[in-house]
Structures are given as C-alpha cells and as structure tokens.
Amino acid sequence: MFAQQGFERTTVDDIAAAAGIGRRTFFRYFASKNDLVWGDFQAHLAWLEQLLAAAAPSLPMMDALRAAIVEFNRYDPADVPWHRQRMELILNTPTLQADATLRYAAWRRIVTAFAARRTGLPPSDMLPRLIGHAALGAALSAYATWLAGPGFGSVRSAGHGGTPARSGLRHVGRPGRRRIALSADPGGLRAL
Known part of the structure; x- marks a missing residue:
C-alpha cells in the first residue's frame, strides 16, 4: 500500500x-505506521551487537565491523524485493527519514561501543564516534547506490560500502594513533 x-x-x-x-x-x-516499515528493529540491533561481540579479537577492527554489517544486512533472496521497497521508503520518505534519525543513533551507539572496546578508548572519545558515523554513512551510501541502479544485484552487495571507510580508517585503533586528522580522497576517509 x-x-x-x-x-x-x-x-x-x-x-x-x-x-x-x-x-x-x-x-x-x-505504535505507529512508521514502526510497520521498520519491523522489529530492536531485535535486529540486538543481533548486530551479537555479531560484533562474536568477532574474533585477532580480526582487525574494520574487517570485523564490515563482516558484521554485511551479515546484518543479509536477506533471503525471496525477501529482497520487499526489502528494496522498504529501503526506498526509509531513504526517500521525509517522515521516515526523521524517524530514522533515532534508529540510526541506536545503530551508531552499538558500533561506537564496539570501536571503543577495540581501541581501548571511551565511547565518548572522537575516534569511536567517528567510526560509528563513518560506518553508518558507508552503509547508507551503499544502500542508496543499490537502490539507484542495477549495478548492485543484491543486498549483500550493499555491505561492500564499508570498504571505503575501512580503507580510510585502517590505521585507527593502533597504539600511538590517538590524534587524527581527516581528509577526503577517492578511497574514502583517511586517518592521518
């Protein structure tokens, strides 16, 4: 409808x-028709937390984050047409975009907490927050690309949007890299 x-x-x-x-x-x-579009997003967020908690400590942080986000966005092929319509609504309907702000903030808190654990910094530090925002931006950009054309054939492809952020943030979380400056380049954000 x-x-x-x-x-x-x-x-x-x-x-x-x-x-x-x-x-x-x-x-x-x-509670509202907005909730109908989002489904049980709280359960999905709990699953994202589980995926990140299960990541092997030996796996580099950005690789672990990318793998969890790709898995978080995996859908049964039979559900992909429905999910495409749902994401079209979420990304292109002003009322749902406003509602998404709160849901995305919850998503970012989970990623920020993961980054904080991996870097040994508090979640209030700029670096974990940056990783939360960059990961969300990469995921949303991947979804927008997937919706825009046939170049991305599956929802799983959308998860590859984490690659530019991962390559640009590959040095974060290493000892001695507490101070960072950011620059934009064709590969995404770059931690200097």
Whole structure:
C-alpha cells in the first residue's frame, strides 16, 4: 500500500482494513505506521551487537565491523524485493527519514561501543564516534547506490560500502594513533 499510494496518503485505517483487523488491534502491535516499515528493529540491533561481540579479537577492527554489517544486512533472496521497497521508503520518505534519525543513533551507539572496546578508548572519545558515523554513512551510501541502479544485484552487495571507510580508517585503533586528522580522497576517509 505504501508503494502504491505513498506513505503519507496511506492511513492506519487503510492498513487495518487491508489486514482485516481493527485500528485498536493494529496499535497493539505497532505504535505507529512508521514502526510497520521498520519491523522489529530492536531485535535486529540486538543481533548486530551479537555479531560484533562474536568477532574474533585477532580480526582487525574494520574487517570485523564490515563482516558484521554485511551479515546484518543479509536477506533471503525471496525477501529482497520487499526489502528494496522498504529501503526506498526509509531513504526517500521525509517522515521516515526523521524517524530514522533515532534508529540510526541506536545503530551508531552499538558500533561506537564496539570501536571503543577495540581501541581501548571511551565511547565518548572522537575516534569511536567517528567510526560509528563513518560506518553508518558507508552503509547508507551503499544502500542508496543499490537502490539507484542495477549495478548492485543484491543486498549483500550493499555491505561492500564499508570498504571505503575501512580503507580510510585502517590505521585507527593502533597504539600511538590517538590524534587524527581527516581528509577526503577517492578511497574514502583517511586517518592521518
């Protein structure tokens, strides 16, 4: 319905009627129609935490992060068309973009906490925060590229968006590299 009518023009009453339930029943499961698009995002975030916690300590931080993000974004091939519509809505609907800010902040906190553990810095330090923001930016950029054209054939391909951030941040977390300066280059962010 969102794809056919548009997110804003589709009401909770429309959704409830199509599902054969009452409005009150809808609100027993979802706080808003925004939540319907996101699904059980809290469970997905818990899974991301588990993936990062399970990463081998010997695996370089950015490689571990990339692997977890790719796995986090893996979908059954049968679900990919639905997921494509869902991501189109999330990335292109102003109401959902505003709602996404809170969800992305929760995602970044998980990545920032992982980076803090790996670097030995507090999560409030600039470096773990930078890694959280850069990883989210890379993931969103990969999704936007995937949605824009046929060059990315699967959701798994979208996970490769972590590569530029990984190459640009490959030196972070090493002893003696606490101070960093950033520059943009064709390979992504560069830690100097």
